[in-house]
Amino acid sequence: MIIETPDHDSDLVDLDVKQVEGLIWAYRARAIDLKKDPRFRYILIFKNQGESAGASLEHSHSQLIATPIVPKRVMEEVEGAGKYYEYKERCIFCDAIKQEIADDERVIVQNDAFVSLEPFAPRFPFETWILPKKHLPAFETIKKDEIPLLASILLETLRRLAKALSNPPYNYVLHTSPVDDGYADEYHWHIEIMPKLTRVAGFEWGTGFYINPTTPEDAAAYLKEIEI
Amino acid sequence: MIIETPDHDSDLVDLDVKQVEGLIWAYRARAIDLKKDPRFRYILIFKNQGESAGASLEHSHSQLIATPIVPKRVMEEVEGAGKYYEYKERCIFCDAIKQEIADDERVIVQNDAFVSLEPFAPRFPFETWILPKKHLPAFETIKKDEIPLLASILLETLRRLAKALSNPPYNYVLHTSPVDDGYADEYHWHIEIMPKLTRVAGFEWGTGFYINPTTPEDAAAYLKEIEI
Numbered sequence: 391m392i393i394e395t396p397d398h399d400s401d402l403v404d405l406d407v408k409q410v411e412g413l414i415w416a417y418r419a420r421a422i423d424l425k426k427d428p429r430f431r432y433i434l435i436f437k438n439q440g441e442s443a444g445a446s447l448e449h450s451h452s453q454l455i456a457t458p459i460v461p462k463r464v465m466e467e468v469e470g471a472g473k474y475y476e477y478k479e480r481c482i483f484c485d486a487i488k489q490e491i492a493d494d495e496r497v498i499v500q501n502d503a504f505v506s507l508e509p510f511a512p513r514f515p516f517e518t519w520i521l522p523k524k525h526l527p528a529f530e531t532i533k534k535d536e537i538p539l540l541a542s543i544l545l546e547t548l549r550r551l552a553k554a555l556s557n558p559p560y561n562y563v564l565h566t567s568p569v570d571d572g573y574a575d576e577y578h579w580h581i582e583i584m585p586k587l588t589r590v591a592g593f594e595w596g597t598g599f600y601i602n603p604t605t606p607e608d609a610a611a612y613l614k615e616i617e618i
Numbered sequence: 619m620i621i622e623t624p625d626h627d628s629d630l631v632d633l634d635v636k637q638v639e640g641l642i643w644a645y646r647a648r649a650i651d652l653k654k655d656p657r658f659r660y661i662l663i664f665k666n667q668g669e670s671a672g673a674s675l676e677h678s679h680s681q682l683i684a685t686p687i688v689p690k691r692v693m694e695e696v697e698g699a700g701k702y703y704e705y706k707e708r709c710i711f712c713d714a715i716k717q718e719i720a721d722d723e724r725v726i727v728q729n730d731a732f733v734s735l736e737p738f739a740p741r742f743p744f745e746t747w748i749l750p751k752k753h754l755p756a757f758e759t760i761k762k763d764e765i766p767l768l769a770s771i772l773l774e775t776l777r778r779l780a781k782a783l784s785n786p787p788y789n790y791v792l793h794t795s796p797v798d799d800g801y802a803d804e805y806h807w808h809i810e811i812m813p814k815l816t817r818v819a820g821f822e823w824g825t826g827f828y829i830n831p832t833t834p835e836d837a838a839a840y841l842k843e844i845e846i
Contacts, residue, residue: 436820444819453820461825563824582823590818591672592664592681595810596791597689 392416392452401439401450403545403552410541413452414532417564420454421530425569430456432464432568435529440559443586460568467565468573475576483578484525486510496610499546503539506547508606508613515587515604516555516613518547521580527567529579544581550613551585558585620644620680629667629678631773631780638769641680642760645792648682649758653797658684660692660796663757668787671814688796695793696801703804711806712753714738724838727774731767734775736834736841743815743832744783744841746775749808755795757807772809778841779813786813 394402394413402410421433437452438445460468474482487505490496496508498518506520520543522536532540551558566579594600622630622641630638649661665680666673688696702710715733718724724736726746734748748771750764760768779786794807822828 434821434824436824438819442817444817455821457825457827461827463824463826466826561820561823563820565824584823589670589672591666592789592791593662593683595789595812596662596664596691596793597685598691598694599685599689 392420392454394450394452398449401552401557402437403548403557405545407538407541407545410545411537414537414540414544417452417454418530418532418537421566424454424456425530427456429458430569431460432457433530433566434461435564435566437560437562439561440557440586443559443561445559460570464565464568468568468577471576471578472573481525481576481578483521483580487521487523496606498550498610498613499543501539501543503536504543506543508610510606512602512606512609513600514584515602516551516558516585516609517602517606518551518583518585518609518613519580520544520547520583521578526579527574527577528571529564529566546618547583547613549618550616551583553618554613554616555585555587558587560585620648620682622678622680626677629780629785630665631776631785633773635766635769635773638773639765642765642768642772645680645682646758646760646765649794652682652684653758655684657686658797659688660685661758661794662689663792663794665790666787667789668785668814671787671789673787688798692793692796696796696805699804699806700801709753709804709806711749711808715749715751724834726778726838726841727771729767729771731764732771734771736838738834740830740834740837741828742812743830744779744786744813744837745830745834746779746811746813746837746841747808748772748775748811749806754807755802755805756799757792757794774846775811775841777846778844779811781846782841782844783813783815786815788813 392413395405395409417435424430424433434455434457435452471482490507491505496510498506504520504522506518509517509519551560560583562581562583564581567573567577620641623633623637645663652658652661662683662685663680699710718735719733724738725733727734732748732750734746737745737747779788788811790809790811792809795801795805
């Protein structure tokens with residue numbers, strides 16, 4: 391558990407950039423430390439905001455869980471990226487970022503080090519990803535001077551989502567390379583933000599596919615234009 | 619969409635066995651018909667009960683969606699069963715059913731053709747499966763005289779869940795073999811009922827693993843004893 395603020399009534403979006411920098415430093419410090427423990431294969435960092443997104447405590451917080459195996463969903467993503475790398479000898483995330491920035495149809499915000507965008511095939515309306523522009527497999531290798539840039543893009547993205555969707559409940563999950571460094575070429579860390587606007591029901595449980603009524607282009611245009 | 623009753627205020631558990639038989643006949647008829655269409659690779663039958671389980675209509679109904687590809691989750695289950703078959707030359711579901719009936723720790727109800735049980739490693743509290751005791755890969759091959767038995771075990775299981783958990787929202791999904799009949803040896807159709815008691819949050823999204831605070835043995839004991 392990582393407490394984000396001493397103030398019980400503030401949410402993450404109410405903090406200033408300096409406080410969010412502190413949060414990212416805490417993520418980084420805990421990840422670096424836990425990576426030293428040979429029992430762990432993966433360090434999962436995530437946040438549940440709002441009761442219907444599964445937050446069981448009111449006070450604004452993130453969670454970190456180190457797992458003794460690489461989780462199923464992480465392996466699927468890593469293996470998918472691995473197949474692309476085998477075929478193209480390039481990182482699929484790097485390729486997507488380049489194309490998204492050139493297209494500029496799904497990008498919401500960017501700065502020197504990061505870009506925030508609606509992915510090409512989002513599972514959920516307003517699903518938003520934040521990715522480092524440079525190829526970096528593991529989150530905890532983030533540089534000191536990149537932390538303020540991540541803090542500001544995370545805060546701006548969450549504020550745009552909060553304003554556009556009236557403070558929706560949401561989950562975000564930091565996707566990073568498994569502890570084993572064998573995925574340096576093909577994997578690229580990022581944050582996936584999933585506002586809780588639709589419900590996962592029988593179709594999704596039965597298929598693993600997601601019905602999403604909102605195009606990423608519409609969501610991006612709306613998030614970009616909204617005044618915060 | 620399959621309407622389960624002409625009465626707007628009845629839920630599935632309020633129907634009598636004859637009406638539920640009619641529902642199963644409808645599932646079967648639609649599945650047999652859609653299987654003839656060469657565009658389809660999978661026939662998904664499911665039900666969302668209650669708003670928080672994703673039901674968007676009040677009137678009691680089930681849904682059937684034919685998909686032009688085999689869904690991801692179906693392929694995962696089929697491939698898992700295939701690996702077991704390669705190794706043991708037996709169906710994993712048949713083996714599990716035999717063992718569960720012998721153990722009698724997670725079984726809730728059974729009749730000549732079907733068993734209803736808490737699976738050994740449930741994702742959710744009170745997750746309940748109904749399986750044919752005989753090895754049958756595809757649901758729509760159900761025999762005429764098995765339909766009343768399925769109707770009665772489905773109804774009794776849902777009533778026990780409704781009584782034990784005060785009419786919880788739930789999803790059920792009928793897992794059946796893909797349209798292509800290449801899985802006859804290893805696959806075994808069944809129904810998975812998932813009451814909506816916990817929330818899928820960052821941990822589940824990040825890992826594909828599920829935190830379940832209730833053991834299947836406790837859930838089974840409770841469901842078996844409750845008077846309906």
